[in-house]
Amino acid sequence: MDNPCTVQAPRPRLGAFAAVLLVGVGIGTGIGLTVANAEPATAPQAAPAARPNSGKAPPQTVTWYAANPKARAQVELACLDDPGSLRKNPDCINAHQAAVTVALREARSRTGTLNPASTDFWRNDPEARANKINLCRIAPQTQYCDVAKRSLQIEANAARR
Incomplete structure (x- = not known):
């Protein structure tokens, strides 16, 4: 009896950044769907303290709301209550x-910088820095060699930022 042999290609692995991005998108979508599908409360709720202006005063900026x-939060609640x-x-x-x-x-404050041109990037990942410095010994023209080396010097207090 002949059994056909099947070969299955290995599944590609997601990088850490891609996995974090996918999780973040999934959580954001889940929160958005939960808010959109939420049933209205049966008891009347108090009106929010702040209501978006009706055009009489200039709107606040993104920077102002961030600060x-x-x-x-009060404006967002009012906007969610009357999206029409x-x-x-x-x-x-x-x-x-x-x-x-x-x-x-x-x-970003929790994950650190993702810019390899920054010394903080190499400081936050010492293993990658060691690998980069070793690679730079073989191929000094490799990009970011000087930044990786400088981050090590900064850490060793051999150089100033």
């Missing part, structure tokens, strides 16, 4: 963009 989380009439309100748009900006800042 004022309480006001941003407030969807294109500049304050709603700016408050939402500020929330995205603040979340991005927080994520």
